[in-house]
Amino acid sequence: MPARADRPLTIFAAASTTPPMEEIARLYEEAGNGRVRLVFASSGLLARQIDNGAPADLFLSANLRWMEWLAERGRLAGDPVALLGNALVLIQPVDAFEKLTLDEGLVRRLGGAKLAMADPDHVPAGIYARQALESLGLWDGLQPAIVRMTDVRATLFLVERGEVAAGIVYASDVVANPRVRQADSFPAESHAPIVYPAAVLADGYHDHGRRFLEFLRSPDAAQVFRRHGFGLQ
Incomplete structure (x- = not known):
C-alpha cells in the first residue's frame, strides 16, 4: 500500500466487540498513534463490504468462516491471528x-x-x-x-x-x-468454538494495521477485553 493518506486507521469489527474496541481505540489514540475509525456490524456484512472494496485496514471477525471467505478472495495481507474467545x-x-x-x-x-x-x-x-x-x-x-x-x-x-x-x-x-x-x-x-480472528487487510495500510493488531495483543488491551467478558486465545 502506498504512503498513508490523511485518513484515520479504519477497523471493521464484529458488533459484539463494540464496548471493548471503543475503549481500546481511545487508548491507542491517547498513546499518540493517530486517529482510529471503528465500523461495527455483523461479521458477514463487514466481510462482504471488504470484498466489495470498502476502505479498511484491519478486520476483527466473530468467527473463522468469514475470515476464511476473505482469505480465499485474496483480501488478507497475512495469516489471521486468533485473538478472542466467548461463550x-x-x-x-x-x-x-x-x-x-x-x-x-x-x-x-x-x-x-x-x-x-x-x-x-x-x-x-x-x-x-x-x-x-x-x-x-x-x-x-x-x-x-x-x-x-x-x-x-x-x-x-x-x-x-x-x-x-x-x-x-x-x-x-x-x-x-x-x-x-x-x-x-x-x-x-x-456449538463450534467461538473464536474471534483478526487480520490486516490486503488493500489497507499494512504497517498501521499491523501496529494496531499488535496493540490488540498487548497487556493493556487484554485487560480491557477480560473486563468486558471476553476470553483470550
Whole structure:
C-alpha cells in the first residue's frame, strides 16, 4: 500500500466487540498513534463490504468462516491471528417474572412469546445459536418463536426493551448490563468454538494495521477485553 493518506486507521469489527474496541481505540489514540475509525456490524456484512472494496485496514471477525471467505478472495495481507474467545448464553429482561432454562420445557414456558437471535444464515452469533439449539433438540420446536436480527447488538437491544421474552447473545454482552440477566448458558460442546480472528487487510495500510493488531495483543488491551467478558486465545 502506498504512503498513508490523511485518513484515520479504519477497523471493521464484529458488533459484539463494540464496548471493548471503543475503549481500546481511545487508548491507542491517547498513546499518540493517530486517529482510529471503528465500523461495527455483523461479521458477514463487514466481510462482504471488504470484498466489495470498502476502505479498511484491519478486520476483527466473530468467527473463522468469514475470515476464511476473505482469505480465499485474496483480501488478507497475512495469516489471521486468533485473538478472542466467548461463550453463548440465553438472556431475559432483568424484570422477567419466570426464569427460562435450556431444556425441553423452554417452548412451553415461552408460551407464544418471542425469542430473538442473530440471523443464523449469515451472522456468527446466529450460526452458533442454531448449532447449539439443534444440539439440544430445541431448534425445530422454537421456529415459531424466533425473531431474526441483523446482529447480536440488535438482539440485545430487543431484550433490553422487553420487546421479546428472551434472546441468545454472547456472554460478553451481559457483562455490566443492568437491563438484562443471564438465564442459562449453552454447553461449550453444543456449538463450534467461538473464536474471534483478526487480520490486516490486503488493500489497507499494512504497517498501521499491523501496529494496531499488535496493540490488540498487548497487556493493556487484554485487560480491557477480560473486563468486558471476553476470553483470550
